[in-house]
Amino acid sequence: MGVILSIPADAGRRRIEELLQENEDRVFKRWLEIAGSASGGQVDRSSLASQLRELYQALRQSFGDSGDLSDLRGLLAELSRTRARQGFTSTETAIVVFGLKEALYESVEDDASPEALRGFIWFSRVIDDLGLFTVESYATAREKVILDQAEQLLELSTPVVKLWDGIVAVPLVGTLDSARTQVVMEKLLQILVDTGSEHAVIDITGVPAVDTQVAQHLLKTVVAARLMGAECVISGIRPQIAHTIVTLGIEFGDIVTKATLADALAHTLRASGVEFTKSRGSRIAVRTVED
C-alpha cells in the first residue's frame, strides 16, 4: 500500500495513457462488448462501434490536452440525448460509459505494476465524473422530451369546431387543470371574436371527473364569454358527474346545461332563431326488381 501511495500521481496517469494506447484494440473490443450487451438488441453494432470509437479518441485526446474534457462532454451529451429519445433507461446509458472501466481493468491487471494500479484509481474517478455527467444529460434530455410532449398535448387537445353558422363547440377530452382551462378559455374567446359566433357549446363528455376546481374553471369561461356577448351551453354531463356536482354543492346558476351535445345543439339553434322541423312520415324507398 505504502509503495503505491509513494508513486507520484503523474506516473500513474502516464501509465494509463500508455495502456490505453498500447492495448487500444483489446480494450476497445471489450468495451464494445460490454456496451453492446447492456444496450440489448436495440442498437446496431456498427453505429455503436463508431460512436464508441469517437468517444475513445476524444478521451485519449483530452488526456493529452492537459485534461480538457469539453469535447468529450459534448460527445457524451449527444449520446445521452439520442439514447433518451430512443427510449433507453438511464442505467443502460450510464453503463456505456462505466463499461470502459471494466474494459481497461483487464489490461491493468495484466500489467500488474503499481503505477498502473495507482493510475487506475485516478482513471476510475474521471470515468465516474463522466458517468454522472452522462446521467445528468440523459435526465435533462428526458425532461425536455416530456415537456415537449405536454405542450403538444395541450395544442392537440383543445380543438374548437364550428357546428353551425354562429355556433361553435369545444369538445373537452381528458383531465382539466388550470393551465389547460386557460388555453381552452383563450382559444374559445378568440374564436368567438374571429367568427362572430354568439353561441358556444362546451362539451365535457370526455372529462372523466368534475371537481370544484374544474367547475370553477368552466364557470369562469362561461362568464367571460358572456362578458363578450356570447352565450355558452355546457353539455355532455353524465349522470355520475351530475351527481358529483350536486353533492359538492356547485351552483351553475343560470348557465344552461344539457345532457348531450345534440340537446345543446338543438337549444342553441332555437336560441339563434333557426327553426327546424322533422318531416313527417319519412319514407324508406324500397324498390323491387322484377325479372
Add this chain to the structure above:
Amino acid sequence: MDRVPILKLGDILIVSIQIDLQDQSVLALQEDLSEQVVATGARGVIIDISAVEIVDSFIGRMLATIAGISRMLDAETVVVGMRPAVAITLVELGLSLGGVRTALNLEKGVALLNHIESVQIASATR
C-alpha cells in the same frame, strides 16, 4: 382632459372609447351621457370598448354605473367589442357586470337593442 365623444344614430347613442380612461374623463363621460340621453330621448346606449386593451376594477365599475344611470333614464346599455384578454381579466377580478348587456360587435349590439325594443312593444300591446 380628453372628452369621449358621444355619437347619435337614430335613437341610439354610441360611445366609442379609444383613449386611456382617467377618473376625470370617466366622470365627465357619465355626466355628458346622462345629459345626452335626456336631451335626445335615446332608448339605447352602446359602449364600444374594442380599443380598450387594459382594464381594472375601476373601468368595470364605470360600465356598471353607466348602465345603471341609463336604465334610470329608460335606455338599455349594451357593451360591445370586449376583447378576450379583457374578458378574462374581468372574470379573474370577479366582475361579471351583472345587469349590463353585451354583444360581440357594434352591429350585433344594434341588432340586440332593436330586438329588445320589439320584445318590449310586443309585450306592451298584448
